[in-house]
Amino acid sequence: MSRKVLIDKVNIEGIRFYDEYRKNGGYASVEKAFKMSPADVVEEVKKSGLRGRGGAGFPTGMKWSFLAKPEGVPRYLVCNADESEPGTFKDRYLMEFLPHLLIEGLIVSSYALGSGRTYIYIRGEYAWIVDILEKAIAEAKSNNWLGKNILGTGFDCEIYVQRGAGAYICGEETALLESLEGKRGNPRIKPPFPAVKGLWDCPTVVNNVETLAAIVPIINMGGEEYAKIGIGKSTGTKLLSACGNINKPGVYEIDMTISVEEFIYGDEYCGGIANGKKLKACIPGGSSVPILPANLLLKTAKGETRMMTYESLADGGFATGSMMGSGGFIVLDEDQCVVRHTLTLARFYRHESCGQCSPCREGTGWMEKILQNIEYGKGKLTDIDLLWDIQRRIEGNTICPLGDAAAWPVAAAIRHFRDEFEWHVLNPDESQRRNYGLAHYADPLQTVTA
Amino acid sequence: MADEKKIFKVTIDNITIEVEAGTSILQAARSIGGDVVPPAMCYYSKLQGSGGKCRTCLVEVTAGSTADPRPMPKLVASCRTNVMEGMVVKSITSERVIDARNGVVEFLLINHPLDCPICDQAGECHLQDLSYEHGKEGTRYEFQRRTFEKHDLGPYIQLHMTRCILCYRCVFVADQLTEKREHGVLDRGDHSEIATYIEKALHNDFIGNVIDVCPVGALTDRTFRFKNRVWFLKPMDAHRDCPKCSGKVTLWNRGDEVYRVTARKNQWGEVEEWICNDCRFQKKKTSDWIIEGPTVVSRHSVISQGHYVGTVNPKEFLPAVMGGRNPRLLMDIHTVSEVNDPEIQLSKIEGPATSDVFGEEEKQE
Incomplete structure (x- = not known):
């Protein structure tokens, strides 16, 4: 049984509300943290080895210590709840069922960073969660966990919820800040980084919902204790939102010690591929990370078992590996067509590109059109090379990571499933009749019987 | 001593120069001049916050600084990256840069109409220059291009979004030169457009400058549109006593007739001093102006072809x-x-x- 520290209490009736949450040890971390100095809280987070759960996996403690602290300038903490990555829905789950966990994490983090005004920038589509969060904030405030002079320490903190307006790009931290300031959500050019010049030109830390929620167990159990969970630099637990052709889609909390194979086939987790089909491919970390075929997903290129950790999933670089990303675990069975799948993603990125810098604005649209042609039997063999060339010229040449996010799925699909693209081009009629693609990627490995 | 600016040594394409701290790589390259200068479609030195969007000015930084000589992993936008002491930059000597630049030009051109012969900007279009330098002769784009209706933004300016490359320069002009910006970017991605919401005219004494900053033919002068080709015109520096602006302009004449008035531009195509709408659109008589002499135009510019000396008009049609x-x-x-x-x-x-x-x-x- 995997250790749970975030959503362990989610099944308690009424945990969504303050009284029940408090009865079950809620807000203990605030009491504990307020007895420490803010620098000690940051130190504790550093010791925990917590890495950003939003996708990039940057060490949170390090990010916090980069925060500039000029005299007389306010500092801000912004919670990035603009969870829009296809396949990722862990933050929604956390906010919907454990809103006070996030509020608690925010209070501790605000204290550590000295943020008197903390914002939750939430995805516009999560309309009902805004109500849940605002109710939770009101409850916390009426119980003096927020407002002026919290717990008599003289620390003032307010939390505001700001709704986005439905743009994926506003999940990029600088675009989020622009949007929060009331401007068009275009990513800013870095440097300066938000830690120096963020919200309203003041030092700002932007963290993912799960990252901030994980502060609570870190303070409660101590950073060193938290670091004992997991393997190597992948410490603690990670929420994974599993979806696709699996028996039990949903949000799972794993301590990062299990293998990918166990996660897919274990009864405790995804419960195997639905309808007795075989595993064909998987995107292990949200739509923008490279897709991996079954053989490379379960074992690395070196033949080691691939684990659900930051390092192991990235093993082999992009040639034979992928990324932990935001934890959106999308599983494709043998019946799924990789071309169609890639087209869907390309369409998404084309729709969501902010249009600020030219490679992403023009390249994403171009890739979608070419993929559309291949998918609908009008493609040419040269189109595949062209796609490769386009993605290569988008990647790394854009202002923000959306360009990379749009390029990687296309690159990985061509890298691992080039014959399927070719099959589509060479068999246009058949590819229209049965859109299964090729099935011989089905896993060659025995399944685990847990 | 405290006021004295720090001087940084920076090497661009094996040419070492000394520039003040806080200079961008692009400006440092411009102070060298010649081929090492990266092209810039969106950056405008006189507009704060511009740049970083078109990605044509990407350069490779092979050593960040003397203190931290690690190379930067990605190509950086030279217009928005400041130099550091001991920085080593590769512009045209880097294959990666040339490849990325060619890629950007291709991206910029896939939705840009290639109808230069009927475009009013031809001859002074930055995208035209860029594609001559870096573009391919053919296109790999086989789909319908993005098109928009033309919009008249008031009596003087016409917007044709089909040609726009979304450099945001006109947005910055309106932000920084006028009190209230009335146009901006609508939508996102490849369907985003410059627009007034919904159909408005741009009213401001200085809004005419958006025509000068537009690198392509998206914003054009309605009082000049299709009146003449720029290379048939002879540019002349002139000035007048203007109560609103410096009054220093370039007149574009053919014979004695003033076809249009623009601000004076430097060798990077950037306006030297902003001019007001009165000077630009109203004063179209030679007698309004005190002519200083012919504008120096680069010998390689198509505009310098327009010096028709000794031509004789036929007597009959x-x-x-x-x-x-x-x-x-x-x-x-x-x-x-x-x-x-x-x-x-x-x-x-x-x-x-x-x-x-x-x-x-x-x-x-």
């Missing part, structure tokens, strides 16, 4: 010469080329004369 006949073709191609079939009456062919037409005729025979 062409039909008079041709005995009353108004010719459809100025040259009788039958006499020039053996390739064309003299049997076929070109004027009777529907549509353009392509090889198919000639082929069909042969089959019938």
Whole structure:
């Protein structure tokens, strides 16, 4: 049984509300943290080895210590709840069922960073969660966990919820800040980084919902204790939102010690591929990370078992590996067509590109059109090379990571499933009749019987 | 001493120069001049916050600074990256940069209409220059291009979004030169457009400057549109006593007639001093201006071709010469080329004369 520290209490009736949450040890971390100095809280987070759960996996403690602290300038903490990555829905789950966990994490983090005004920038589509969060904030405030002079320490903190307006790009931290300031959500050019010049030109830390929620167990159990969970630099637990052709889609909390194979086939987790089909491919970390075929997903290129950790999933670089990303675990069975799948993603990125810098604005649209042609039997063999060339010229040449996010799925699909693209081009009629693609990627490995 | 600016040594394409701290790589390269200067479609030194968007000015930084000589992993936008002491930059000496630049040019051109012959900006278009330098002769884009309706933004400015490359310069002009910006970017991605919401005219004494900053033919002067080609005009520096602006302009004349008035531009195509709408659109008589002399135009610019010296206008119009006949073709191609079939009456062919037409005729025979 995997250790749970975030959503362990989610099944308690009424945990969504303050009284029940408090009865079950809620807000203990605030009491504990307020007895420490803010620098000690940051130190504790550093010791925990917590890495950003939003996708990039940057060490949170390090990010916090980069925060500039000029005299007389306010500092801000912004919670990035603009969870829009296809396949990722862990933050929604956390906010919907454990809103006070996030509020608690925010209070501790605000204290550590000295943020008197903390914002939750939430995805516009999560309309009902805004109500849940605002109710939770009101409850916390009426119980003096927020407002002026919290717990008599003289620390003032307010939390505001700001709704986005439905743009994926506003999940990029600088675009989020622009949007929060009331401007068009275009990513800013870095440097300066938000830690120096963020919200309203003041030092700002932007963290993912799960990252901030994980502060609570870190303070409660101590950073060193938290670091004992997991393997190597992948410490603690990670929420994974599993979806696709699996028996039990949903949000799972794993301590990062299990293998990918166990996660897919274990009864405790995804419960195997639905309808007795075989595993064909998987995107292990949200739509923008490279897709991996079954053989490379379960074992690395070196033949080691691939684990659900930051390092192991990235093993082999992009040639034979992928990324932990935001934890959106999308599983494709043998019946799924990789071309169609890639087209869907390309369409998404084309729709969501902010249009600020030219490679992403023009390249994403171009890739979608070419993929559309291949998918609908009008493609040419040269189109595949062209796609490769386009993605290569988008990647790394854009202002923000959306360009990379749009390029990687296309690159990985061509890298691992080039014959399927070719099959589509060479068999246009058949590819229209049965859109299964090729099935011989089905896993060659025995399944685990847990 | 405290006021003295720090001087940084920076090497661009093996040329080492000294520039003040806080200079961007692009500006440092411009102080060297020549081929090492990265092209810039969106950056405008006089507009704060501009740059970083078009990605044509990408350069490779092979050593960040003396203190931290690690290379930067990604190509960086030279217009928005400041130099550091001991920085080593590769512009045209880097294959990666050239490849990325070619890629950006291709991206910029896939949705840009390639109809320079009928575009008012031709001859002074930065995208045209860029694609001559870095573009390919053919396109790999096989789809319909993005098009928009033309919009008149008031009596003086026309917006044709089809040509726009979304450099945001006009947005920055309105932000920084006028009190209230009335246009901006609507939508996102490849369907985003510059627009006034919904149909508004741009009213401001300085809004005419958006025409000058537009690198392509998206924003054009309605008082000049299609009146003439820029290379037929002779630019002349002139000034007047203007209560609103410096009054220092370039007049674009043909004969004695002033066709248009623009601000003076430097060698990077950037306006030297902003001018007001009165100077730009109202004062179109030579007598309004004190002429200083011809504008120095780069010898390689197409505009410098427009110095027609000693040309003589024909005394009578062409039909008079041709005995009353108004010719459809100025040259009788039958006499020039053996390739064309003299049997076929070109004027009777529907549509353009392509090889198919000639082929069909042969089959019938």
